[in-house]
Amino acid sequence: MKHIAATCLTALALVPAISSAQTLAIGKSLFNAQCQACHGTPPRLSDNGGRGINNPNAIRSAINGNKGGMGYLSTLSTQDLTDIAAYMGAPTGVSAAAATANERVLNWAEWKFQTMLLPRATSTQVGPYAVRGYGNGLYVGMDDATVYLYSAANGLQPVGALSSFLSMAAADGF
Numbered sequence: 001m002k003h004i005a006a007t008c009l010t011a012l013a014l015v016p017a018i019s020s021a022q023t024l025a026i027g028k029s030l031f032n033a034q035c036q037a038c039h040g041t042p043p044r045l046s047d048n049g050g051r052g053i054n055n056p057n058a059i060r061s062a063i064n065g066n067k068g069g070m071g072y073l074s075t076l077s078t079q080d081l082t083d084i085a086a087y088m089g090a091p092t093g094v095s096a097a098a099a100t101a102n103e104r105v106l107n108w109a110e111w112k113f114q115t116m117l118l119p120r121a122t123s124t125q126v127g128p129y130a131v132r133g134y135g136n137g138l139y140v141g142m143d144d145a146t147v148y149l150y151s152a153a154n155g156l157q158p159v160g161a162l163s164s165f166l167s168m169a170a171a172d173g174f
Helices: 004-014 024-034 056-065 067-073 078-089 102-112 163-170
Strands: 124-126 129-133 139-142 146-151 155-160
Touching: 004 155, 024 078, 024 102, 056 067, 056 078, 102 129, 102 139, 146 163, 155 163
Parallel strands: none
Antiparallel strands: 124 129, 129 139, 139 146, 146 155
């Protein structure tokens, strides 16, 4: 079984990583961590906050202009702002129950380990494995029971039980 997983992930390593569309779950988590204190939940879109709906450039402009003290958010990436803007446009569209366990864990991992798992990617099904590949050569994959990390330097490494990661993801709102 481990040999099959290594073969699948190695084959996927040859496919370039694909950037994902806006990820509402990540946008929600980022909004809650960075924006909620001032903009509330669901997002109050008064005081020009509505300009950020599906418009990451408007959010970046407010940050660059330090509108309402937003300058401290200058470290948020373009992808982060895209995700926040998407969430602002559909705050009720985020449902952890609607996503599969694999997608919940992978979305959570991209949020939790954002400096390592870039650019954000879409999932690909490779046999029994849900897999996402990243520009730095890392791949995260899972079957029904185990989460794996693959890199050319270290090969395939099981990192833990899917159920454990699902619990951590749920605790963080995914």
